[in-house]
Amino acid sequence: MGGAFLAAAVLARLGGRIGLPTIPLFILAGILLGPHTPGIVLVADPHDLEMLSALGLVLLLFYLGLEFHLDDLKAGGRKMALAGGLYLALNVGAGLGFGFALGWGTSEALVLAGVLGISSSAIVTKVLVDTGRLGNPETRPILGIIVVEDIFLALYLAALQPILSGADDLSSAVLDAGKAFGFLLALALAARFGTRIIGRLFATKDDELLVISFLGAAVLVAGVSEWFGVADAIGAFMVGLMLGSTTSGERIRALVHPLRDAFGAIFFFAFGLSIDPGDLPVVLWPVLAAVALTLVMNVLAGVGGARLYGFGPGPAANISTTLLARGEFALILATMAAGAGLDERLSPFIAGYVLLLAVLGPMAAGQSHLLARFLPDRRATGPDDPGEPAAEHDPRVPAPAEAPR
Numbered sequence: 078m079g080g081a082f083l084a085a086a087v088l089a090r091l092g093g094r095i096g097l098p099t100i101p102l103f104i105l106a107g108i109l110l111g112p113h114t115p116g117i118v119l120v121a122d123p124h125d126l127e128m129l130s131a132l133g134l135v136l137l138l139f140y141l142g143l144e145f146h147l148d149d150l151k152a153g154g155r156k157m158a159l160a161g162g163l164y165l166a167l168n169v170g171a172g173l174g175f176g177f178a179l180g181w182g183t184s185e186a187l188v189l190a191g192v193l194g195i196s197s198s199a200i201v202t203k204v205l206v207d208t209g210r211l212g213n214p215e216t217r218p219i220l221g222i223i224v225v226e227d228i229f230l231a232l233y234l235a236a237l238q239p240i241l242s243g244a245d246d247l248s249s250a251v252l253d254a255g256k257a258f259g260f261l262l263a264l265a266l267a268a269r270f271g272t273r274i275i276g277r278l279f280a281t282k283d284d285e286l287l288v289i290s291f292l293g294a295a296v297l298v299a300g301v302s303e304w305f306g307v308a309d310a311i312g313a314f315m316v317g318l319m320l321g322s323t324t325s326g327e328r329i330r331a332l333v334h335p336l337r338d339a340f341g342a343i344f345f346f347a348f349g350l351s352i353d354p355g356d357l358p359v360v361l362w363p364v365l366a367a368v369a370l371t372l373v374m375n376v377l378a379g380v381g382g383a384r385l386y387g388f389g390p391g392p393a394a395n396i397s398t399t400l401l402a403r404g405e406f407a408l409i410l411a412t413m414a415a416g417a418g419l420d421e422r423l424s425p426f427i428a429g430y431v432l433l434l435a436v437l438g439p440m441a442a443g444q445s446h447l448l449a450r451f452l453p454d455r456r457a458t459g460p461d462d463p464g465e466p467a468a469e470h471d472p473r474v475p476a477p478a479e480a481p482r
Contacts, residue, residue, distance in 0.1 A: 078126070078129065078343075080110070080119040081106075081107075081110070081119055081120065081126065081343060081346050081347075082339070082342065082343070084106045084109075084110055084119065084346070085102070085103045085106045085107075085342045085343075085345075085346050086342075088102045088103075088105060088106045089102045089103060089106075089342075098204075098207055098439035098440060098442075098443055099203075099207065099342075099439075100200055100203055100204070100207075100345055100402075100435065100436075100438075100439045101435060101436035101439060101440070103342050103345035103346050103348075103349070104345050104346070104348055104349040104352075104432070104435055104436070105349060106346055106349060107345070107346040107347060107348060107349020107350040107351075107352075108349040108350075108352055108354065109349075110350075111123065111349060111350035111351075111352075112350070113352065113353035113354060113355065114354065120347075120350055123347055123350035123351045126343060126346070126347040126350065127347070129340060129343045129344075129347070130343055130344045130347035130348070131309065132296065132340045132343075133199070133340035133341045133342070133343050133344030133345075133347075134198075134199050134309070134310055134313075134344050134405060135295055135296055135299045135309060135310070135313040136295070136313070136333065136336050136337045136340050136341065137198070137199045137202045137203065137310075137337060137341050137344070138198055138199070138202065138310040138311070138313040138314040138317070139291075139295040139313040139314065139316060139317040139333065139337075140202065140206075140317060140330070140333055140334075140337045141198070141202045141205075141220065141223070141314055141317060142313065142314040142315060142316060142317020142318040142319075142320075142321060143317040143318075143320065143321035143326065143329060143330050143333070144211050144220075144317075144321065144330075156218070156221070156385050156386060157217070157218060157220075157221025157222070157224065157225065158221070158225060159385055160218045160221055160222055160225075160381075160382040160385055160386075161221055161222045161224065161225025161226065161229075162225065163378055163381045163382060163385075164222045164225070164226070164378040164382065164400065165194060165225065165226065165229055167374045167377055167378045167381075168193060168194040168195075168371065168374045168375070168378065169190050169191070169193070169194030169195075169229075170190075170194075171193060171194075171370055171371075171374045172189050172190040172191070172192060172193025172194045173186055173187070173189070173190035175189060175193060175366070175367060175370055176188070176189035176190060179363060181419075181420040181422065181423065182419065182420060184240060184241060184417070184419055185414070185419050185420050185423055187237060187240060188237070188241075188410050188413070188414050188419065188423065189367075189423075191233055191237070191406065191407075191410050192403065192407045192410055192411075192427055192430065192431075193367060193370070193371055193403070193430075195226050195229075195230065195403070195406045195407070196222070196223065196226060196400045196401070196402060196403065196404075197402045197403055197404025197405055197406070197407075197435070197438075198223050198226075198227070198310050198314075198404075198405070198406075199310075199341070199344055199345075199404055199405055200345075200402035200404050200435060200438060200439065201219065201223060201399055201400060201402065203341060203345075203439070204399050204402070204438065204439050204442045205219070205399065207439070207443075208399075208442060208443060210395065210399075213392070213395065214386070214388070214392065215383065215386070215388055215392035215393075215395050215396055217386075218382045218383075218385070218386055218396060219395075219396055219399055219400060222382070222396075222400060223314075223400075224311070224314070227307075227308050227310060227311035227314070228261060228311070230307075230308050230311075230406065232257070232258075234306065237413075241413055241414070241416075241417035241419070253306050256305055256306055257305055257306035257307045259305075260301075260302065260305035260306075260307055261307055261311070264298075264302075264311075264312065264315040265315070267315075267319060268315055268318050268319045271319070272319060272322050272323060275319050275320065275323060276322075276323030276324055276325065278290075279291065279294075279320060279323060279325050279329075280323075280324060280325060281325075284328070284332060287325060287328060287329065287332060288332050288336075291316075291320055291329050291332075291333070292336070294316050294320075295313045295316045295317070296313075298312040298313065298315065298316045299312040299313040299316075300312075308406075310405075344405075345435075348404065348405070348408070348435070351408060351428070352428045352431075352432050353425070353428065356424070356425030356428060356429075357425060357428065357429040357432075359422060359425055360422055360425050360426040360429055361429070363422075363426055364426060364429040364430050364433060367426075367430050368430065368433050368434060368437070371401065371403075371434065372401070375397045375398070375400060375401050376397045376448070376452075378396070378397065378400070379393045379394065379395075379396035379397025379398075379400070380393045380397070380452060380453070382396050383396060389454045390449040390450070390452040390453070390454050391445075391446065391449045393449070393452050394445040394446065394448040394449035394452060395442070395445050397445070397448065398438065398441040398442040398444075398445045398448065399438075399442050399445075401434060401437065401438040401441055401442070402434050402435050402437075402438030402439065403430065403431050403434045403435070403438075404431060404435055407427050407430070407431045408427070408428075408431060410427065411423065411424045411427040411428065414427075
């Protein structure tokens with residue numbers, strides 16, 4: 078583990094000197110020092126870091142919840158649902174069509190719909206932090222899309238599991254979906270009405286006790302979420318959402334920073350360990366086609382989401398590129414597909430697709446201004462024309478379609 082931390086740090090520092098983002102460098106460190114490449118092997122079995130990797134994902138999403146205020150959720154819930162629905166319709170629909178076009182089978186097409194359709198919450202969070210865009214107005218629809226995606230995952234996994242296992246029991250699938258949504262509803266009600274009580278429970282002047290309390294709550298709720306069939310990430314996100322609105326919210330944000338950064342690096346390092354570069358040439362052309370399709374769908378979804386909020390080309394490009402990466406959920410689907418005995422090309426395809434987008438996504442997000450030059454600006458402007466380009470990236474300026482805070 079110590080070697081993993083140091084290797085990720087050294088490679089990221091070297092890449093930082095030439096302006097590369099840290100996420101693909103952490104992943105590259107895992108590939109180079111894992112069991113699938115020649116040379117030094119720090120970790121022979123990727124499962125050895127499984128728990129630490131899961132903790133990294135939990136902390137990344139917990140931090141995201143801290144930054145996502147309840148007032149934002151209540152004020153823009155309808156627009157967030159529309160933006161999230163548009164994103165899923167375009168990307169999941171394109172993924173399903175792409176899966177059938179490959180001709181690998183119906184079950185494989187259903188798996189590919191999720192692989193191509195769902196963004197990586199961990200990478201999206203890291204990109205927002207690294208680019209300093211957490212305060213930008215377009216971050217609200219980005220976070221809203223992530224929340225909608227995680228809710229969609231509960232239904233999608235509940236429906237996919239019996240199909241992959243060959244089960245014909247529709248009632249068990251409906252029961253699993255109901256259990257997942259019931260738990261999500263309970264978390265939402267706790268976030269909406271229980272903030273004051275939760276704030277009292279976590280109120281302490283001792284930083285040590287506060288760290289132990291919020292870390293225990295985030296990990297516990299994430300584990301219980303998984304047991305109910307909800308992604309552990311959304312459980313951690315909801316805990317962050319609750320605690321971010323309490324009187325201890327600012328202190329928690331400061332205290333969780335080093336934990337988030339350290340274990341987030343291990344998450345991406347472990348991600349690289351699971352990728353075997355030797356499998357990629359077999360599925361090179363399908364991977365490149367899928368990446369191109371995802372780029373197009375993300376641009377369309379970004380433009381559509383930006384129009385819902387009255388944003389211009391700059392925020393539209395930020396939405397498109399920030400949500401581009403695919404990651405942890407796609408790898409979970411690859412594991413499920415392998416266990417179900419689906420087409421053997423599916424696992425290397427998912428690995429190559431995820432690797433390319435995990436590298437391209439953060440890099441594209443850092444250069445999103447280049448994409449903005451080619452996007453249309455269809456904002457409605459009045460006689461005073463409030464849509465000046467300089468206001469698009471200024472978090473202090475409210476979006477044209479929103480009421481000032």
